[in-house]
Amino acid sequence: AQSVTQPDIHIPVSDGASLELRCNYSYGATPYLFWYVQSPGQGLQLLLKYFSGDTLVQGIKGFEAEFKRSQSSFTLRKPSVHWSDAAEYFCAVGDSYGGATNKLIFGTGTLLAVQP
Amino acid sequence: EADIYQTPRYLVIGTGKKITLECSQTMGHDKMYWYQQDPGMELHLIHYSYGVNSTEKGDLSSESTVSRIRTEHFPLTLESARPSHTSQYLCASSESRQSYNSPLHFGNGTRLTVT
Numbered sequence: 001a002q003s004v005t006q007p008d009i010h011i012p013v014s015d016g017a018s019l020e021l022r023c024n025y026s027y028g029a030t031p032y033l034f035w036y037v038q039s040p041g042q043g044l045q046l047l048l049k050y051f052s053g054d055t056l057v058q059g060i061k062g063f064e065a066e067f068k069r070s071q072s073s074f075t076l077r078k079p080s081v082h083w084s085d086a087a088e089y090f091c092a093v094g095d096s097y098g099g100a101t102n103k104l105i106f107g108t109g110t111l112l113a114v115q116p
Numbered sequence: 117e118a119d120i121y122q123t124p125r126y127l128v129i130g131t132g133k134k135i136t137l138e139c140s141q142t143m144g145h146d147k148m149y150w151y152q153q154d155p156g157m158e159l160h161l162i163h164y165s166y167g168v169n170s171t172e173k174g175d176l177s178s179e180s181t182v183s184r185i186r187t188e189h190f191p192l193t194l195e196s197a198r199p200s201h202t203s204q205y206l207c208a209s210s211e212s213r214q215s216y217n218s219p220l221h222f223g224n225g226t227r228l229t230v231t
Contacts (some may be wrong), residue, residue: 004158013156042225043206043222043223044159044208109156109158
């Protein structure tokens, strides 16, 4: 069965510091991978997605993610975080054989706290 | 800037009441979804729809029901609310083409508290 693991529940970083959020997935076929961000009281917003090709993908708000098949990982990075990046970040995997359903499996989320 | 709308944002209601959570999208998306989100837990899919008159149960069993009479509207109903239904409910939609890689667009959610 598909699964997504985000090993870090909470990550504190200083304003202006670099950020790295980890995500590992379990899936037998080609994964379709997503990172979403959820600000307090809001829904989820798509940051970026990986389907194929270049293993480094660029997203919105200066985020990027690196896909490593050998490690079953999809790591989210940002060179310099801003206080407005404080939010919860969710990694998700989509089923390439999902047919019409387009169901996503989400991780438990990583809460990013940005310290002044 | 959201094109998918959920009402109400917050709802506090007593046990045994019937409630309907509204979800509407203006993007013409065929596929719509309801996820349940609890603190520290992953989002769980409870219902989804391929299009009008199509509804399916998701991976997480839920006592709620849904309907899809119009493309843009996907309401969720609880006939008799219980404290165990307290949670955040997120509605989402996606395009129908290449279903497995179309991103989901989420509403802002309804936080339900059943007392």
